Amino acid sequence: MTDLAQAAFAASLADFQAAALNIASDAIVTPALPLAMPDRNLFLKAECLQPLGSFKIRAAANAIGNATKAQLANGVVTASAGNFGQGIAQAAMARGLAVKVFVPETSAKIKIDALRNMGAEVELVTFADLWQIIMTRETGANGFFIHPVAELAVVMGNGSIGLEIAAQVPDVDTIVVPFGGGGLISGIALAMRALGRRVRIVACEIESATPLSAAKRAGKPVEVARGQSWIDGIGSTGVLPDMWPLLDQLVDDVIVVSHDQAAEALRMLATRAHLVAEGAGAVALAAALHPSLAGRNVVAVISGGNIDAGVYGKILQGQPV
C-alpha cells in the first residue's frame, strides 16, 4: 500500500470534518437537486455552482490551508487541466501567494484565460509533459508543489462532498462520480466510510479513454489509448500508482459513457435542471441514468461547469462537435 493510501484509509470522521471547516470560506455547500425520473430517485450534487465552477476549489483550499508558512514561502505550483489550477490560484491569491500552473496546451481557452486573469503564471505543456509532472511531481519550478490528485489534503477536501451528500440525501445508496485522477471519488467514498455509511460507489468514464475500467479488469494500472474528445478533465491514459490502492478498494463499479449519451445528458442538465455542466459532469448524469441503477437512490456528482462556449452552443443545438 502506498503512503497516500495508508494515510487516507486512516483518516477519521473528525479529519473529514476538519477539512470541511477548513474550506468553509472558500467553497459553498452545493445543493443536491432532485431530478424527477420514472424509475429511480435521482439527485444532482451541483458542484458546477461552486465559485470558479468546479469542485476543485474544495481540494485546492484544503491543500493550501494545510501547508505551513515555510512551505509556502516561494508560492505554490501545480499542474492541472484548469479547474484545480483555478482553485489553487484563487485560494493562493486570497492568501497573497504567487502561483504557477502547468496546463496542457489542449485546454479550453476559457480555462487558460481565467487562470491568467486571476494572476497566475501559466505554462502550456504537451499532454505527455503534463503527465510526466503528475507522475514525478518534478516541475523544475520554484515553489511548493501541490499535486492535483494524489495528495492527502486533496482527497480530504473532496471528502466534504460526501459529508454533504449524507446530510442532504440521507437514504442515498449509490453515488456516481466522474473519474479523472481518482481524488474526487476517493474522497467521497472515504467520507462515507468514515460516517459508517454503506453506499455503492460508481465511477464513470468517457469512452475515449477508460483507464479505470482497464485497471479494474487487469487488477492493476495499465496504459490505455486516449481518443479525441470534447470532454476534458477526465480521460487520462492511466491510473496513478499512488491512487490505485484507494480505487481498487473503494470503487464498486465503473460505467463507461458514449459521447452521444454525454451530449444528451448535457442537454438534459440545461433543459431540466437548468445547470450548465462541463463534459465530466454530463458523463456523471449519463452514467446515473444507466439501466443497472433503476430502483436506486442515486446521487450524481456534477463535478463542474466550465465548458467552452462554442462547444456548449453546438451540443445544445444538437450539432456535431
Added chain:
Amino acid sequence: MTDLAQAAFAASLADFQAAALNIASDAIVTPALPLAMPDRNLFLKAECLQPLGSFKIRAAANAIGNATKAQLANGVVTASAGNFGQGIAQAAMARGLAVKVFVPETSAKIKIDALRNMGAEVELVTFADLWQIIMTRETGANGFFIHPVAELAVVMGNGSIGLEIAAQVPDVDTIVVPFGGGGLISGIALAMRALGRRVRIVACEIESATPLSAAKRAGKPVEVARGQSWIDGIGSTGVLPDMWPLLDQLVDDVIVVSHDQAAEALRMLATRAHLVAEGAGAVALAAALHPSLAGRNVVAVISGGNIDAGVYGKILQGQPV
C-alpha cells in the same frame, strides 16, 4: 386599498412561516450563490433550480394547499404564460386533481409541451383574452380558479423566498426582482417587512414593456405598449389594480433593462454562475449590475430557467434573436 392588499399587509411573520412550511415538500430551498464582482457583493437567488425550473412552484403549491376540499371538487383552473401553470399542474396532480390552464398562444413551445406532458388540459388564447381572464377572473371553465398573481396565497408562497434570503445573506440591503405581475416582488418585500428588515426593494423590467415604471410615474396603473421580445413571463401592458397598492408602497425603485443587457446577463449566468436562466432572470442580473447599486449587498432573484432551446443557443453564441 384593495382586499388583497389589505390582507397582504396584515400578514404576520407566522403567516409567512406557515406558507413556507406548506410548500416544503413541493419546493426546494434554493441557494443564494455568490458571484464575484469588483464593486458590489452580489448573490444570485437561483429559483431556476426549483423543480419545474421556476419560483412559481412556491406560489402554486401554497395556493392549492390552502384551498378547501369543497373548492377543489371540480379541479383547478388557472391562466399563465407557463411557469405558474406548470406549478399548479404539478401541485394539483400530486393531489389527484384535474387541471385546466389558459396559456397565451405566443408561449414558448417547451412550456406548452411541459404542461400537456404533466396531464393538464391546455387552452391557447390570445394575449388579449389572457389579459381579460387575469383582469376579470372569469374563464367560463369549471373548477376552482387560482389567479397567478393577485391571490393572497400566491403572495404568501412567494414570501418564502424572502425568508430564505434573510437567512442566507444576513447583511443584504437590496433585492432585485423581475416584475411580471407583482406577486413575486410583493411577497418578498412583505416577508422582509414581517422580519423587521429594512431592505431596498428594486423591481426590474425589460425595455419592450414597462408597466410598473409607467405606473410609478403616473401614480396609478396606466396602459403601456408591449413591444416584441424574446423575454416572456414579464412585460405585460399594465399593472393590475388589485396589486397596485402593494407595489406603490413596497417597491422602492424600478430599473429598466435593454435587450442587449439582458442577453449579456444571460451569457454571464451561463459562463460564470453555470445557471441556465430565462429572460426574466437575466433581466434581474442585468439590473443588479446597474451602476446605482455599486457598493451594496445585492441579491438578484433569478426567477426561472425555462427558455426556448433555440433562443438560448442563439444568445449564447451572440447571434440576434
